[in-house]
Amino acid sequence: MNQEQRDATLNIMTTSKKIRVAVLYGGRSGEHEVSLRSAASVLRNLDTSRFEIVPIAIDKQGKWHLNDVELLASAGASLPVFENSAEVVLPANPNGKLAFSQGIDVVFPVMHGPLCEDGAVQGLLELAEIAYVGCGVLASAVGMDKEVAKRLIRDAGLPIVPYVSVKLGEWERNSAQVAERVGKELGYPCFVKPANMGSSVGVHKVADALKFMAAMKDAFKYDTKILIEKAIQAREVEFAVLENPVYGEPPLVSVAGEIAPTHEFYSYESKYLDENGAVLMIPAKISPEQMKQGQEIARRAFETLECEGLSRVDLFLDKNTGQFYFNEVNTLPGFTSISMYPKMWEASGVSYSELLSRLVDLALARHTRKQKISREYIAD
Ligand SMILES: Nc1ncnc2c1ncn2[C@@H]1O[C@H](COP(=O)(O)OP(=O)(O)O)[C@@H](O)[C@H]1O
Ligand SMILES: [Mg+2]
Structure with missing residues (x-):
């Protein structure tokens, strides 16, 4: 053509x-x-x-x-x-x-x-x-940068796992000092992950100081900023969040879903290469109080990060303490018919097809709103 x-x-x-x-x-x-x-x-x-x-x-x-x-x-x-x-x-x-x-x-x-x-x-x-x-430029960019997202989430008073972040320049100049800081502040095991990635690409669970350097080297293949987090024994609980059709009302949050990886963590292999790599449960088997608490964190995370349209908010639930932590937000989550986002909505009474219609309607409503905004100074 x-x-x-x-x-x-x-x-x-x-x-x-x-x-x-x-x-x-x-x-x-x-x-x-x-x-x-x-x-x-x-x-x-x-x-x-x-x-x-x-x-x-x-x-x-x-x-x-x-x-x-x-x-x-x-x-x-x-x-x-x-x-x-x-x-x-x-x-x-x-x-x-x-x-x-x-x-x-x-x-x-x-x-x-x-x-x-x-x-x-x-x-x-x-x-x-x-x-x-879906999300606009701001929330999309912030959602992709796990480190910036965590800073905003922390600022909103929501729980995050302790972390250290390192940019390539600092790493090249002073890797020994970074390693020392990680050992002191976080200890081992810890998680090393590129700040802007997904699908667990470049994510490593590091057992001890000896393995830290190799993990960092691999993670730096994918980004110029790396996050090192304290590893927690976590259940992985997530929520589907949808913008409220009534503009200005709080976003809607689905029931929780849970992913139980059969691997050491929810790695690239367990996500895509091993068809038995994880067991997905909707709803998650958590108490009604935990469900409410998790939904509240998900709703507040969506608002804090200025999300629009949709986002999947992924939390960790500490197996030892029962404490929730915000892990990350996915502004365009997987959307296959068996993906968590649409499945969590289905379990909450919104069919896949209805969900798509709502998302399109939300997009059109935002566009209309934005078109009314003046780009120039209007004298009184
Ligand atoms: N601090 C942590 N403690 C325990 N497990 C973690 C931690 N950080 C990441 N993981 C594991 O690694 C997986 C991928 O990390 P995540 O931050 O979700 O990156 P991605 O965007 O690639 O999904 C998580 O689903 C979880 O299994
Ligand atoms: Mg993830």
């Missing part, structure tokens, strides 16, 4: 009365393959009586391709990326001749990880003045 044909395709879309939802999938992160599976479920479950779907794949090189929804309909659990289909250019000028926004009403980014859920794509969509599902 050349540019004229692409224009024509986008123009045809404008003749339909349905809300045109561009499902963005793939993306340039290590979680590309997870996105293909999440997007396959989203495509299958979007309410086609209300929405017209425009699937757009981002290949691993970062090119955007307009895909054919009919061709994708027969795809299995994972969507293909048709790399020779028309390339989509996203101009920052919303009134440009080839404005991408002319063909769609709202973008649903169904992608995970850096460059996908860290505010980069969200910023591009802001520039193009297109409505999009």
Whole structure:
């Protein structure tokens, strides 16, 4: 397809009365393959009586391709990326001749990880003045940076596990001093993790000082800032949080889910390589008081980090003390039909399809609100 044909395709879309939802999938992160599976479920479950779907794949090189929804309909659990289909250019000028926004009403980014859920794509969509599902630039970026997120969460008076953070420059100059500080302040075992990553990539449980250097070296492959945390014996309890449809009201929180890894921790292997790597339980087997307490932390974390639309809030529940800790927020959590986020909502009375409709409606409502904001000084 050349540019004229692409224009024509986008123009045809404008003749339909349905809300045109561009499902963005793939993306340039290590979680590309997870996105293909999440997007396959989203495509299958979007309410086609209300929405017209425009699937757009981002290949691993970062090119955007307009895909054919009919061709994708027969795809299995994972969507293909048709790399020779028309390339989509996203101009920052919303009134440009080839404005991408002319063909769609709202973008649903169904992608995970850096460059996908860290505010980069969200910023591009802001520039193009297109409505999009989920957190804005700020919450997306903060949610991706585990260290900044923890600082804000701590500031809100919510519990976090003690940690030390180190940037590459300091590490290169003074690794021995860092190691000494970790030994003194946190002790072993500890967890070493890149600040901006996901899927447990670069995450290590470090048993003693001898193994610390190697873990840091590996973690620095993925980021220039590393978090070292006190390891706790934790149950992993998470909550699905959804923005309230009534603007300004507190966000809605699902029942808790629990992940019990069969490995030493919820590593990359247990997440993706071993199909028996973890047991998922919804609802989590926690007491009603713990459920309430966890939901309150999740709700406050969502608000503290200025999340919008959706987020999955992951907590640790200390097996020894019964104390909850905030671990991280995932602003675009896994969305396959068996993923925790949609499953936790299903268990809380919101079907997968209804959840998608609500997310699109929230995106459109925010866009309308933001369009009313003046960008210039208005004299009284
Ligand atoms: N401080 C900690 N104590 C105990 N387990 C931890 C700790 N930090 C991380 N883990 C384990 O490592 C996994 C991945 O860490 P996490 O911070 O959630 O990174 P990711 O964004 O890659 O999921 C967690 O699900 C948990 O199993
Ligand atoms: Mg995690």
